[in-house]
Amino acid sequence: MSRPVFRFAPSPNGYLHLGHAYSALLNARMAAESDGHLLLRIEDTDESRSRPEFVKAIFDDLAWLGLSWEEPVRVQSQHFADYHANLMRLWNMGAIYPCFCSRKQALARSLPVRDPDGQPHYGGACRALPRHEAEALIARGNVFGWRVGMNQLGDPQAAVWGDAMIAKRHAGSSYHIAVVTDDALQGVTDVVRGKDIEPATPLHMLLQRLLGLPAPRYLHHDLVRDAEGRKLSKSIASTSLRQLRAAGATPDGIRHQLGLA
Structure with a gap:
């Protein structure tokens, strides 16, 4: 064992x-x-x-x-290459999409629903952008981030985050895709972290399922x-x-x- x-x-x-x-x-x-x-x-x-x-x-x-x-x-x-590889896997399966909206534009196009961090759900303006158009914008150097296409994934627990941003191209990989990738590559079996991170766990478990990665045991301790x-x-x-x-x-x-x- x-x-x-x-x-x-x-x-x-x-x-x-x-x-x-x-x-x-x-x-x-x-x-x-x-x-x-x-x-x-x-x-x-x-x-x-x-x-x-x-x-x-x-x-x-x-x-x-x-x-x-x-x-x-x-x-x-x-290890950005590891995170990029998993992002490409998710994009190829249609689970995520590139979003080119600025923070101001995203707020202007938001829905009247808020995520566990209190931020409004993204309205999905970039969700229907054809892949060839998205690839052209990326090739031209437009700033973008990667969002989960939550409405088609059928996960009610993770859905509280809406089309969550899991990576930001202009600022390196964000927490969500990196932590899921690293826990799998490092063989982490037990994730022990603060209760402030507990709401993100369904999102992490969704990414693990999509990528075929093992899910660690999670324990969220009280905060100091x-x-x-x-x-x-x-x-x-x-x-x-x-x-x-x-x-x-x-x-x-x-x-x-x-x-x-």
């Missing part, structure tokens, strides 16, 4: 905080308890926000916590929150592990604080 494979997959668009520490430590504990593997993956496909100094800080912070992981570390920005009850986030400048370290925090203290001693 093969050993379970867990992964911690942060994005290097800021410094890690206690929420990241909780997820990393929980994955490490579950891997150890099941005699499994722990992988580290750097999800840096958002090239406009990823920074080398944040990548280095991820390694430093996790090592400071006492964690270790198997090598090599998969860095998503080095601040004194105001907000989930910790880089976007609100939550206290980072680096700041806690500078203030005298210890790895054991962090583990006790998170209930993972």
Whole structure:
């Protein structure tokens, strides 16, 4: 029987905080308890926000916590060809289509239905564009992204996302197609991540079914929150592990604080 494979997959668009520490430590504990593997993956496909100094800080912070992981570390920005190959498979089966609408145009053509992130569903203006016309626009260098043609796929759980954008050509591959591709290529059997990502799971499972990829077991843990009850986030400048370290925090203290001693 093969050993379970867990992964911690942060994005290097800021410094890690206690929420990241909780997820990393929980994955490490579950891997150890099941005699499994722990992988580290750097999800840096958002090239406009990823920074080398944040990548280095991820390694430093996790090592400071006492964690270790198997090598090599998969860095998503080095594997765009893998994501493109799966996008082409999906396009050839008619499951996705290129969308050339700007954000403003997409909002103007949206439907009065919102996805789990609170964004209005795309109205499908580009859905019926003939393939030869779409290919011509791509060849001319028009900016586009890849959307799921959800109305024809018959998945009521994933349908809450509407024609979700799963990759953005001008900004590299987006989270959805990359994470599904990587989990399959790396043999990940258990995805343990925060409840804030739970609504995206039906979309990921839909992509897995379409591509014939195995579906990992999913567990979505509670989020670490601040004194105001907000989930910790880089976007609100939550206290980072680096700041806690500078203030005298210890790895054991962090583990006790998170209930993972």
